Amino acid sequence: MKQVHARNYRRIFFGLLFSALVPILGPNSSAQAEKRIIDLTHPFDETTLYWPTNKSFHLDSAHRGRTEKGYWYESNDYSASEHGGTHLDAPAHFAENRWHVDDIPLDRLIGPGVVVDLRFKTMPNPDYLIRAEDFHEWEHQFGTILENSIVLVLTGWDQYWPSKKDYLGTDLPGDVEHLHFPGFSEDAARFLARDRKVSAVGLDTPSLDYGQSKDFKAHRVFGEANVPGFENLHQLGALPTRGFRVIALPMKIGKGSGAPLRIVAELD
Numbered sequence: 582m583k584q585v586h587a588r589n590y591r592r593i594f595f596g597l598l599f600s601a602l603v604p605i606l607g608p609n610s611s612a613q614a615e616k617r618i619i620d621l622t623h624p625f626d627e628t629t630l631y632w633p634t635n636k637s638f639h640l641d642s643a644h645r646g647r648t649e650k651g652y653w654y655e656s657n658d659y660s661a662s663e664h665g666g667t668h669l670d671a672p673a674h675f676a677e678n679r680w681h682v683d684d685i686p687l688d689r690l691i692g693p694g695v696v697v698d699l700r701f702k703t704m705p706n707p708d709y710l711i712r713a714e715d716f717h718e719w720e721h722q723f724g725t726i727l728e729n730s731i732v733l734v735l736t737g738w739d740q741y742w743p744s745k746k747d748y749l750g751t752d753l754p755g756d757v758e759h760l761h762f763p764g765f766s767e768d769a770a771r772f773l774a775r776d777r778k779v780s781a782v783g784l785d786t787p788s789l790d791y792g793q794s795k796d797f798k799a800h801r802v803f804g805e806a807n808v809p810g811f812e813n814l815h816q817l818g819a820l821p822t823r824g825f826r827v828i829a830l831p832m833k834i835g836k837g838s839g840a841p842l843r844i845v846a847e848l849d
């Protein structure tokens with residue numbers, strides 16, 4: 582008799598607890614999903630920033646409206662350079678006989694991430710060259726960057742998006758002389774690619790190389806080492822220093838030198 586009672590009480594207790602928690606947590610609520618997954622991607626539309634010499638994003642409506650048969654139908658055509666907005670640089674972009682977009686193994690694009698926050702150095706200097714020394718200093722504080730990590734550098738440039746003048750340094754079409762934003766130095770690229778054997782790198786500026794670069798050394802070092810790059814990343818400041826997984830899935834353009842990228846971080 583006592584046992585039956587206890588079991589009933591337990592059932593009532595857990596029943597009440599469950600019904601109290603479901604509205605808060607939800608079985609799979611979107612609030613919970615939004616908390617766990619952070620979108621690091623800028624949208625592709627008429628405001629999306631492209632390199633001054635590249636073709637920007639265009640969306641042309643092929644059809645939008647009710648058809649003769651009465652149903653709704655929408656379809657668009659789009660065009661753009663591979664290299665603009667949030668996108669992937671394949672190693673083949675600046676290195677011969679290296680991976681194109683469709684060659685990159687998926688395990689180089691999905692993996693544990695770290696955020697290296699260098700805003701205190703980059704924000705005061707739009708021509709800042711990220712050095713190997715910056716990563717040594719970061720490692721001293723947060724620990725060694727492990728092999729196969731995806732290293733994301735937070736420069737703070739995201740805050741200027743989508744102002745062409747502030748983000749790129751120039752808003753003149755074709756002007757590559759007055760580009761000003763931070764990027765990786767050659768020795769920083771060597772350190773990450775060779776000494777740390779990272780899977781991929783990314784940052785919240787238009788290019789792996791800094792704006793004033795004329796020889797694109799960082800692109801060439803990363804390309805040579807088959808390290809893919811992610812450019813124009815969004816809201817890196819919302820990520821913890823570590824404890825998240827990057828999922829970076831570019832459009833699988835056959836023989837692409839780059840591609841539009843949907844990139845998210847899944848928090849542990």
Ligand SMILES: [Zn+2]
Pocket residue numbers: 664665668669670812839
């Ligand atoms: Zn690119």
